[in-house]
Amino acid sequence: MEDFPHAESIGLTDVTIDEQFWNSWLETNREVTLEYQYEQLESSGCLENFRRVADGKTGGFEGMWFADSDAYKWLEAASYVLAGEDSNRGDDRSNARRNELQNRVDETIDLVAGAQDEDGYLNTYFTLEEPEQRWTNLNMMHELYCAGHLIEAAVANYRSTGYRSLLDVATRFADHIDSRVDDEIDGSPGHQEIELALVKLARVTGEDRYVDLAKTFVDRRGRADRFEREFERVENIAGYDPDDGGIATDARGAFYEDGEYDGQYAQAHAPLSEQETIEGHAVRAVYFYTGVAAIAAETGDGDLVTRLETLWENMTRKRMYVTGGIGSSEHGERFTEDYDLPNKTAYAETCAAIGSLFWNQRLFELTGNAKYTDLIERTLYNGVLSGVSVDGTEFFYDNRLESSGDHHRRGWFDCACCPPNVTRLLASLEEYLYAASGDSLYVNQYIGSTVSTTVEDCAVELEQTSAFPWGEDVTIDVRTAEPTTFSLELRVPSWCSDATVRVNGEPISMNEDVLSSDDGEYVTIEREWDDDRVEATFAQSVVPMRTHPAVGENCGRVALTRGPLVYCLEGVDNDRPLDQYSLELDRGFDSRGGDEIGDSLEGVNGSDLVVIDCEATVPSLEPWDSEREPVRESGTPVEADIEAQPPLYQPDEDVRDETESVTAVPYFLWDNRAPGEMAVWIRGTSSNR
Ligand code: FUB
Ligand code: ZN
Numbered sequence: 001m002e003d004f005p006h007a008e009s010i011g012l013t014d015v016t017i018d019e020q021f022w023n024s025w026l027e028t029n030r031e032v033t034l035e036y037q038y039e040q041l042e043s044s045g046c047l048e049n050f051r052r053v054a055d056g057k058t059g060g061f062e063g064m065w066f067a068d069s070d071a072y073k074w075l076e077a078a079s080y081v082l083a084g085e086d087s088n089r090g091d092d093r094s095n096a097r098r099n100e101l102q103n104r105v106d107e108t109i110d111l112v113a114g115a116q117d118e119d120g121y122l123n124t125y126f127t128l129e130e131p132e133q134r135w136t137n138l139n140m141m142h143e144l145y146c147a148g149h150l151i152e153a154a155v156a157n158y159r160s161t162g163y164r165s166l167l168d169v170a171t172r173f174a175d176h177i178d179s180r181v182d183d184e185i186d187g188s189p190g191h192q193e194i195e196l197a198l199v200k201l202a203r204v205t206g207e208d209r210y211v212d213l214a215k216t217f218v219d220r221r222g223r224a225d226r227f228e229r230e231f232e233r234v235e236n237i238a239g240y241d242p243d244d245g246g247i248a249t250d251a252r253g254a255f256y257e258d259g260e261y262d263g264q265y266a267q268a269h270a271p272l273s274e275q276e277t278i279e280g281h282a283v284r285a286v287y288f289y290t291g292v293a294a295i296a297a298e299t300g301d302g303d304l305v306t307r308l309e310t311l312w313e314n315m316t317r318k319r320m321y322v323t324g325g326i327g328s329s330e331h332g333e334r335f336t337e338d339y340d341l342p343n344k345t346a347y348a349e350t351c352a353a354i355g356s357l358f359w360n361q362r363l364f365e366l367t368g369n370a371k372y373t374d375l376i377e378r379t380l381y382n383g384v385l386s387g388v389s390v391d392g393t394e395f396f397y398d399n400r401l402e403s404s405g406d407h408h409r410r411g412w413f414d415c416a417c418c419p420p421n422v423t424r425l426l427a428s429l430e431e432y433l434y435a436a437s438g439d440s441l442y443v444n445q446y447i448g449s450t451v452s453t454t455v456e457d458c459a460v461e462l463e464q465t466s467a468f469p470w471g472e473d474v475t476i477d478v479r480t481a482e483p484t485t486f487s488l489e490l491r492v493p494s495w496c497s498d499a500t501v502r503v504n505g506e507p508i509s510m511n512e513d514v515l516s517s518d519d520g521e522y523v524t525i526e527r528e529w530d531d532d533r534v535e536a537t538f539a540q541s542v543v544p545m546r547t548h549p550a551v552g553e554n555c556g557r558v559a560l561t562r563g564p565l566v567y568c569l570e571g572v573d574n575d576r577p578l579d580q581y582s583l584e585l586d587r588g589f590d591s592r593g594g595d596e597i598g599d600s601l602e603g604v605n606g607s608d609l610v611v612i613d614c615e616a617t618v619p620s621l622e623p624w625d626s627e628r629e630p631v632r633e634s635g636t637p638v639e640a641d642i643e644a645q646p647p648l649y650q651p652d653e654d655v656r657d658e659t660e661s662v663t664a665v666p667y668f669l670w671d672n673r674a675p676g677e678m679a680v681w682i683r684g685t686s687s688n689r
Contacts, residue, residue: 005297006368007437010453013083015430019448028392029426030081036393040412046070049124054114061128064415066142068124072149073420076156078105080427083160109166116169120176133238139190139227140251141238147173148193155200178213187226188217190266192284195291211298222271228261254332278315281334282327286355293362305366322559323566324379325399327352339550343402350387350418353379354425373444374494374520382566385668388422390601395419401680440487446474458484469564470610476534487526494520498539504532542589542612558684560664567664571676574662578677581616581662583684589614601672612664620656
């Protein structure tokens with residue numbers, strides 16, 4: 001039997017990212033987005049809710065009933081930034097900024113602590129609005145979800161700063177929950193989150209009972225359904241509004257299908273052990289399975305791992321966009337059916353892509369399988385990065401794969417779950433790059449960075465430079481305190497069919513399977529390491545991708561990809577309405593520097609940005625043009641006017657096609673310039689079809 005977990009990711013404080021592409025995103029995240037979001041927390045009333053509770057006021061809650069979680073995600077992000085600033089920098093400017101951020105974090109922690117009830121309970125919506133109704137609506141009111149985000153923030157803060165203030169608050173609340181779990185909280189949370197957070201809390205406190213609590217929530221889901229019972233007494237639970245039923249009855253829309261209760265929305269349709277397909281609300285699903293994976297890592301339960309692999313296969317083979325986005329329907333923000341992946345109405349919530357990253361990270365740690373780290377790369381560059389504007393102040397909640405020009409990022413949302421989620425993810429990106437397992441050191445992502453760790457009791461430092469995502473070359477300098485034998489595991493991405501790896505100039509032979517894998521594989525370099533250089537080249541060519549024909553909408557269409565990036569056409573770069581183009585795939589592609597585009601986008605270095613030009617067939621407009629000028633004598637069309645209009649239909653033999661060049665840009669960059677059309681899936685033909 002296999003032992004779980006297989007590997008452990010190397011933490012934030014041991015890794016420093018330093019690379020042109022990511023530096024600009026991370027700097028914007030630290031220096032613009034974090035500050036911007038704090039202002040939003042203030043102006044949306046989120047922080048005021050905590051103040052009101054601390055001041056003993058009642059009523060006057062502002063925002064969504066789970067708005068506390070926005071503040072917690074911000075605190076988590078800020079804590080990661082503090083950890084990075086502490087260990088990585090040291091100049092006057094960054095020290096001043098660090099002190100300012102530290103003060104703000106401390107003030108926010110004081111606010112949160114001030115809102116905690118004497119018995120450890122903490123939720124500003126309930127304390128201000130429905131103090132008698134705690135734990136009556138597990139299904140929709142998100143007390144456990146908010147608790148989970150509080151715990152995550154607290155763990156991040158403790159790990160980053162060593163201070164216990166927020167951790168003590170979170171622990172008291174977790175203990176309160178633990179003490180009620182067989183009484184008022186006799187179900188599982190409607191929105192998962194606390195499960196994964198409790199495992200983090202267990203790790204940091206050394207208290208296994210938090211893993212047991214997480215396991216209780218997992219085991220209860222889909223059995224003796226508390227959610228169903230709540231709907232039977234909906235007038236008596238939190239969130240009920242006598243005028244219109246309120247949140248309590250709105251939830252029926254998500255939990256009932258054709259008048260019948262159906263727990264799919266919250267993955268409560270069956271016990272986990274019987275779930276074969278990934279269902280329901282996408283963020284709930286991936287947070288849930290992240291929690292399950294975290295539990296499996298603690299308990300070594302191989303059945304859980306097998307179950308998760310089944311669900312992952314269903315998601316990635318039948319229910320995931322090419323960008324890694326998941327949850328295709330706005331109705332219920334959820335997974336629907338196999339191959340139901342509409343482009344224009346794609347929901348693909350940013351939080352869901354981030355949750356998928358969390359889940360894939362845990363699956364990699366459990367199994368050591370490259371397919372998970374490979375999907376992290378795809379989702380990060382496409383499904384997640386699209387969620388934030390280049391200037392760091394606008395956000396997509398839903399990430400469409402096609403737009404007529406009416407879908408834009410926004411500065412904030414009433415339901416503001418996504419913006420601070422991107423911020424905490426980017427602020428902790430270091431955690432996704434490297435992992436260790438016994439005598440193996442994994443390089444999971446090609447992002448320029450240094451990592452200091454220990455392998456086989458020997459101090460090891462890797463210094464990586466990477467040209468990703470625009471270029472192909474990676475170098476890794478390996479330095480060890482003394483000559484030590486271990487395996488360096490380099491991920492060969494699924495998109496790469498031509499890779500070379502050399503150590504100190506000597507080529508490493510690679511098994512054909514590694515290069516032909518659809519999922520990505522690791523190439524293992526086992527040797528005695530001392531002071532050595534690894535040079536790798538992962539050839540990036542433009543690959544037009546097709547979809548399984550069951551996704552009818554994409555038949556005859558291709559998505560252009562290059563390396564880890566998915567590309568799209570935007571109206572701003574192309575003259576015709578996008579639907580008029582049919583790419584001539586046999587004529588090849590020209591990947592060129594997109595200086596003119598990059599220069600216009602603050603934060604993206606124009607000299608590196610790669611855009612793709614290719615030829616496309618478009619209908620010649622000539623046969624459709626009228627030679628006669630329309631005659632207008634009055635406001636009413638005369639006969640001559642009507643004749644001057646081009647016909648709507650013409651025989652095929654009378655019309656012609658011509659060729660025009662089109663330009664595709666990385667999908668994550670769309671809607672950063674002039675508003676207009678966008679499409680990922682473009683009609684395209686080639687001689688092999
Ligand atoms: O319900 C909390 C968060 O708000 C969910 O994760 C998102 O999908 C949004 O509904
Ligand atoms: Zn969200």
